[in-house]
Amino acid sequence: xxxxxxxxxxxxxxxxxxxxxxxxxxxxxxxxxxxxxxxxxxxxxxxxxxxxxxxxxxxxxxxxxxxxxxxxxxxxxxxxxxxxxxxxxxxxxxxxxxxxxxxxxxxxxxxxxxxxxxxxxxxxxxxxxxxxxxxxxxxxxxxxxxxxxxxxxxxxxx
Amino acid sequence: xxxxxxxxxxxxxxxxxxxxxxxxxxxxxxxxxxxxxxxxxxxxxxxxxxxxxxxxxxxxxxxxxxxxxxxxxxxxxxxxxxxxxxxxxxxxxxxxxxxxxxxxxxxxxxxxxxxxxxxxxxxxxxxxxxxxxxxxxxxxxxxxxxxxxxxxxxxxxxxxxxxxxxxxxxxxxxxxxxxxxxxxxxxxxxxxxxxxxxxxxxxxxxxxxxxxxxxxxxxxxxxxxxxxxxxxxxxxxxxxxxxxxxxxxxxxxxxxxxxxxxxxxxxxxxxxxxxxxxxxxxxxxxxxxx
Numbered sequence: 006x007x008x009x010x011x012x013x014x015x016x017x018x019x020x021x022x023x024x025x026x027x028x029x030x031x032x033x034x035x036x037x038x039x040x041x042x043x044x045x046x047x048x049x050x051x052x053x054x055x056x057x058x059x060x061x062x063x064x065x066x067x068x069x070x071x072x073x074x075x076x077x078x079x080x081x082x083x084x085x086x087x088x089x090x091x092x093x094x095x096x097x098x099x100x101x102x103x104x105x106x107x108x109x110x111x112x113x114x115x116x117x118x119x120x121x122x123x124x125x126x127x128x129x130x131x132x133x134x135x136x137x138x139x140x141x142x143x144x145x146x147x148x149x150x151x152x153x154x155x156x157x158x159x160x161x162x163x
Numbered sequence: 164x165x166x167x168x169x170x171x172x173x174x175x176x177x178x179x180x181x182x183x184x185x186x187x188x189x190x191x192x193x194x195x196x197x198x199x200x201x202x203x204x205x206x207x208x209x210x211x212x213x214x215x216x217x218x219x220x221x222x223x224x225x226x227x228x229x230x231x232x233x234x235x236x237x238x239x240x241x242x243x244x245x246x247x248x249x250x251x252x253x254x255x256x257x258x259x260x261x262x263x264x265x266x267x268x269x270x271x272x273x274x275x276x277x278x279x280x281x282x283x284x285x286x287x288x289x290x291x292x293x294x295x296x297x298x299x300x301x302x303x304x305x306x307x308x309x310x311x312x313x314x315x316x317x318x319x320x321x322x323x324x325x326x327x328x329x330x331x332x333x334x335x336x337x338x339x340x341x342x343x344x345x346x347x348x349x350x351x352x353x354x355x356x357x358x359x360x361x362x363x364x365x366x367x368x369x370x371x372x373x374x375x376x377x378x379x380x381x382x383x384x385x386x387x388x389x390x391x392x393x394x395x396x397x398x399x400x401x402x403x404x405x406x407x408x409x410x411x412x413x414x415x416x417x418x419x420x421x422x423x424x425x426x427x428x429x430x431x432x433x434x435x436x437x438x439x440x441x442x443x444x445x446x447x448x449x450x451x452x453x
Contacts, residue, residue, distance in 0.1 A: 007167055026168030026211065029198070049199050050265055051351065062238070062267040068198040069268065070191070072168050073215065116263060137350030138262015 011075050015040070016084025022071075030074055031055045031066040034081060042082035042111050053139030056112035057081050063119040065138075082111035085118070094118055094156045101152040105143035113139045117153040125158040132157070164201050166209055172216045174298065174327065181323035182300040184210040190325060191215075192234055193268040195261070196277050220272075220327060230330040233272025237284065241266065249333070251447065252340035252359050256287040259344050262351055272326050275311070278318045281380040285312070286359035287342050289377035289385050291331035299324040312384040337372075338363040341443035343436045344379075347423060354380040355424040356432040358412075360440035364400060364448055371395040376408065376437055381416040381429050388412035391437060400445045402438070409438035 013020050015038065022037055034040045034057070043066060044054035050065040057066045058080035085092040091099075094114050104110050113136060120135035121127065127135070132153045133146070141149065171177040181188060189197060189208035200206045214220055220234040223243055229250070231240070240246060240257035247254065260266050260274070260283050274284045275295060285308070293308045297320055308329065311319045320326060334340065340361045346352030357379040363372045374395040376388040391412040398404045418429035 009168060026166060027164035027201075048202060050195060050261065053262065053264060056264055059267075063264045064268050065195075065264045068195055070168070070194060070198070070211075070213075072170075073191070073194065073213065120263065134350065135263060138264045 009072060011071055013071065013074055013079060014077070015079045016081060017078075024071060026070065026072050028071050029067055030057065030069045030071045030079065033071040034066060034079075040081050040083050044108055044111060046108075050138075051140070052109075053112045053116065053136075054109050056115045056139065058115055058119055061119060061122065063116045063138075080115070080118075082114060085114070092118070094121070094153070097152040097156040098149070101148050101155060103145060103148040103152040105141075105145045109139055109141045109143075113141070113149055117156070121153070121157055127154075127157050129154055164207070166207075166211050169210060169212045170216050171212060171214075172218075174217055174219075174325075177212060177214060177217050178298050178300055178325055180210070180212045181325050184208075184212070184323065186322045188212055188323065190276075192270040192273040193236065195265050195269040196273055214325075225333070228330055228332045230328050231271050232328050233270060233275075233326050235271045237261075237266035237269050237271070237274075238263070240271065240284070249336075249338050250291075250340060252287045252290065252342035252361070253284070255342035256284040256344075256357075256359065259283055259346075259350075271329060275308070275329060276318060276320060276326050278312050278314070278316050278384065280315050280382060280384055280386075281354045281357075282385060283342075283344060283354060283357060283379065285385040286357055286377035286379045287340070288329055288331065289387060290340065290359040290361040290375040291334075292375065293329050293331040295326055296328040296330065297321075297324050298327050303327075309387060314383050334361065335363060337366065337368075337448065339444040339447035341440040341447065343440045343443070345432045345436060353423065356380050356418070356429050356436060358433065358436040358440050360437070360444055362395070362400070362441055362444035362448075364445070368445075368448065369399060371398055371400055371404075374408075374441075376412055376440075378412060378416055378433060378437075381418040381433055383417070386416065388415055388437070390415050395441070400441070402442065405438035405441040406434075408441060409434040409436075412437045 055067040188210040191213040220232040224230040237257040344357040361375040376391045391408040394408045413430045413434040418426040
């Protein structure tokens with residue numbers, strides 16, 4: 006089988022890897038780089054637990070060849086905290102008790118991250134729509150929506 | 164999955180690779196369908212030809228008409244300011260495809276080439292009389308979308324040929340469009356039925372001059388309801404006339420019963436969605452929304 010050299014920028018750090026063309030970004034993140042914060046579940050882009058940011062946009066890493074990410078910037082959940090301080094979204098999830106089993110949370114947070122960057126004044130309806138591609142089996146959606154709204158721009162600043 | 168990966172950097176190179184590999188090759192756009200088909204073992208290409216380094220395929224061009232490059236994503240259509248007037252249906256079709264993650268990656272070219280009868284953007288393009296640009300080693304062919312769509316998963320694209328763009332005219336000032344979709348839930352759902360309508364009224368707003376009704380998920384291909392269109396021409400844009408058009412579409416469509424809905428329910432949906440989409444076009448024209 007043919008091998009290929011890839012240069013991926015993940016959480017700001019460049020990784021040069023040798024891999025096979027059929028391997029997905031999800032497989033490379035978890036298997037090659039040990040970044041297991043990105044979860045694996047349906048492998049058909051239905052559930053959203055594998056969500057990462059590609060050049061700032063939310064994507065399903067389970068249906069993306071790693072080769073498609075050559076030279077592009079990938080952000081995983083491990084890349085959100087800065088110098089040991091959680092991203093405001095991560096802190097909001099903790100503060101609102103939005104995390105139950107936790108499996109969907111990295112994907113939820115990254116979807117929300119990309120969404121709030123583009124729509125900082127979002128209302129609850131928009132937040133729920135933005136998270137349509139992320140399923141939570143604990144059915145904790147209300148607290149998740151609350152957490153994302155809390156991390157949105159405060160109404161006083163709109 | 165085991166294949167050779169190719170990244171051509173020009174259209175000519177991509178087309179040459181397509182011709183060389185024929186049925187053994189697959190072009191890779193966003194991959195949101197291709198990867199799933201490959202993982203399920205439905206397709207097993209020996210060569211995957213990524214299109215991402217081919218310049219210009221992700222461009223939205225507005226020169227009199229509109230030309231969407233094959234790699235334009237659903238997210239790019241949603242965000243395109245030019246589509247907020249008479250082309251609103253295009254945004255409405257794009258914004259119900261999967262979740263954000265899919266729309267950020269999935270492309271209009273892929274939506275067309277997959278030829279799914281339940282595609283959401285395709286009915287809108289059909290209602291706009293869109294034309295598909297197909298490029299092979301022997302040159303470029305322009306194929307009306309209606310003829311391009313042959314059957315479920317089947318198109319008029321020859322193996323190895325590359326769809327580079329889909330084009331359509333900018334609607335006139337007295338034209339509005341609308342797209343409506345019925346699914347079992349409001350997001351992340353394959354259509355049970357969907358409809359795209361394009362309606363042009365006369366200057367007084369009292370007569371339908373021209374209409375297109377395109378339906379998804381109720382026939383082997385995305386399908387134009389010509390009887391419904393004829394039921395509108397020259398008539399007043401009233402609820403009674405729109406219901407008549409809805410009935411004509413419901414009678415003409417050929418839905419199947421599957422896990423999502425029965426054929427009978429789909430017909431009922433078609434009747435309602437068609438008349439509702441037409442009413443929405445009229446609302447938009449009256450609001451001067453375009």
